[in-house]
Amino acid sequence: MKKIIMIILFLIMLVLTACTSSEIANESENIECNCGEQGGTMFHHSFEEVLALSTDVVIAQLVERRPFGGGMAEVEFFVSERIFGNASERIFVYLDNADISGWGGSYRSYEAEFETGVGYLLLLSINRTIVSNFHDDGYFLVGGIPIVNLDNPMKSTMYNQSIVKHSTDLDFSDPNLSRDQIVSFAQEMTRSNTPASERESHRIFIRSDDIEDIINESPEVLVVEINRLISSGGNCAMSSDIYTVTIVESLKGELEVGDKFELIFFMDMVSPGEHHIVAIRQGIIHPGRGRWSNRFTSRHGLFSLDQQQEIENIIANAPESELTSESDNLEEINEVVISIDGALHESVEDLAEEASHIIRGEVLEQRAEWLNLAIPREVIERMLVDDYLTEDEMEAATLAREPELVTISRIQVLEVFQGDHQVGDIIEVMQLGGEYGNDRWIVENAIELEVGLESILFLNEWEIIDQPFSLINYAQGAYASLFGRNERLKDFVDGTFSLETISETDPILVRVGDLIRIAAENGLLD
Numbered sequence: 001m002k003k004i005i006m007i008i009l010f011l012i013m014l015v016l017t018a019c020t021s022s023e024i025a026n027e028s029e030n031i032e033c034n035c036g037e038q039g040g041t042m043f044h045h046s047f048e049e050v051l052a053l054s055t056d057v058v059i060a061q062l063v064e065r066r067p068f069g070g071g072m073a074e075v076e077f078f079v080s081e082r083i084f085g086n087a088s089e090r091i092f093v094y095l096d097n098a099d100i101s102g103w104g105g106s107y108r109s110y111e112a113e114f115e116t117g118v119g120y121l122l123l124l125s126i127n128r129t130i131v132s133n134f135h136d137d138g139y140f141l142v143g144g145i146p147i148v149n150l151d152n153p154m155k156s157t158m159y160n161q162s163i164v165k166h167s168t169d170l171d172f173s174d175p176n177l178s179r180d181q182i183v184s185f186a187q188e189m190t191r192s193n194t195p196a197s198e199r200e201s202h203r204i205f206i207r208s209d210d211i212e213d214i215i216n217e218s219p220e221v222l223v224v225e226i227n228r229l230i231s232s233g234g235n236c237a238m239s240s241d242i243y244t245v246t247i248v249e250s251l252k253g254e255l256e257v258g259d260k261f262e263l264i265f266f267m268d269m270v271s272p273g274e275h276h277i278v279a280i281r282q283g284i285i286h287p288g289r290g291r292w293s294n295r296f297t298s299r300h301g302l303f304s305l306d307q308q309q310e311i312e313n314i315i316a317n318a319p320e321s322e323l324t325s326e327s328d329n330l331e332e333i334n335e336v337v338i339s340i341d342g343a344l345h346e347s348v349e350d351l352a353e354e355a356s357h358i359i360r361g362e363v364l365e366q367r368a369e370w371l372n373l374a375i376p377r378e379v380i381e382r383m384l385v386d387d388y389l390t391e392d393e394m395e396a397a398t399l400a401r402e403p404e405l406v407t408i409s410r411i412q413v414l415e416v417f418q419g420d421h422q423v424g425d426i427i428e429v430m431q432l433g434g435e436y437g438n439d440r441w442i443v444e445n446a447i448e449l450e451v452g453l454e455s456i457l458f459l460n461e462w463e464i465i466d467q468p469f470s471l472i473n474y475a476q477g478a479y480a481s482l483f484g485r486n487e488r489l490k491d492f493v494d495g496t497f498s499l500e501t502i503s504e505t506d507p508i509l510v511r512v513g514d515l516i517r518i519a520a521e522n523g524l525l526d
Helices: 002-016 047-053 179-189 211-217 305-316 320-330 348-354 377-383 391-398 512-521
Strands: 039-041 056-069 072-084 090-095 099-102 105-107 120-126 138-141 147-149 220-234 239-252 260-266 275-281 293-296 334-338 357-371 404-418 426-432 434-436 439-443 454-461 469-471 478-480
Touching: 047 120, 047 179, 056 090, 072 120, 072 179, 090 120, 120 179, 211 305, 220 260, 220 305, 239 275, 239 305, 275 305, 348 454, 348 512, 357 426, 357 434, 404 434, 404 439, 404 454, 404 512, 426 439, 426 454
Parallel strands: 039 099, 039 426, 090 138, 260 293, 334 439, 426 469
Antiparallel strands: 056 072, 056 120, 072 090, 099 105, 120 138, 120 147, 220 239, 220 275, 239 260, 275 293, 357 404, 357 454, 404 426, 434 439, 454 469, 454 478
16 A cells, blocks of 8 residues: 555645657577566557557568568568658568466567568568667657558457557548548547657667768767776667766867766676777766766667777868757757655665566667556545545646656666566566657656666556556665676675666765575575
8 A cells, every 4th residue: 555655645646746947690590698578567549549659561472481580480571662751662571479467467569460462551660779780770669559450450360469449540440441541540640649750859879880871870989998898688679788988089079088988788898908999979967867878870880999080080071050050950959957845765675675676677668658647536445445645646646748758768687685576577667758759858866767777676666557666656666777687686695795876965875784584584595
């Protein structure tokens, strides 16, 4: 009951808060990795909502399905018509074996079936991860795995069920529903969608491998020194190392010599002490944090010092528009800074008591969404008894309001200290704030989870259907793990070793021994 009340009070606090304004497959069968049969919980979206979330909508036919390793599949399609987006004629859709619980049951994208010669309407999300083994023209099916059979619409599925249950405006149970009607509906629903290249330009990478294209299109070109290794890991999707780096020389852009930041590299490409040239795009600097993470603009954005003169010549001869386009884009960002006042926990024991789950996990991917976080009154009344909330507090929690911008991180569980997760599970963690199109919401002093980051997470499980997990509060509940993904903290000898605090406002020092004790108390020291 305490956790339920805390969740509701947290939402009330948000309402009342003042805002201060590869040869990829290698032939795919040969890739060895361990994505495993994982699990998780996803939001429920209707067919119409998924259309609005898609970066690309195409009509396509199956070319070939092949193993991608670790229980994943790579499905190649020929695109005959683009409804929305700029997909190539050949695209590659990735299906994983994660057992995802969703509306009305569970499903796996790996179980999606496609027939040769059939026309499918595919609702896609473009691959935004540069440091990955996915094809340059790689996509994922958007949440719910909608598969629209245009030749026989009544065979269309979503969440591995009949799509009829999940479409609010288009009647797939109508035997007279035609291919043209579905296509026209998709065209109308995506008419106001913003192209992926515009709404999330900071995540879309440069496809060209030409050095001149990469340098001209990258807002920052820097000579950096490789410092400390923060995290290292590899699987069928990701093969990356995260290092802190220091700028030695700025060849292009606004960053300054001496600045430090985190950068994700392909695995085993660099080592501490080395100097390299990198073509990157700035990430978001969060108030209260002493560091930020930037991103490569291209898979080919790492250069040797031997190429410095060539790069300087390219920059010197670049058109002026190339040098100013990034700053022009930054002026269009609508930024909202949110201040949250709330008491912080003061001990590891308090964190453990508040958390329903404590895990070590790695962030695999992230997405931003607009969600209405209001809780239906009947849900609160069902969960609460007597007078836990005043009528004013009840109205605040249930007040219908504008959707709020949140970031949802998809995380693989690597180790369990509390709760009923299993190693290999996939969970989703939601945080207020994020960036979507030209909108950027920043929560002051809040923890920022990032793709590739491995950390200890103290989580609360939402008691409301279709909601994911959340950190126990905005500034506590995540502590960086500097161990390799295959090294268990439970096996670490020095229990006094302390974990790095991600939030600078968090007063708690979490030690390895604390986690081992918690795991022992929960019978999880296997």
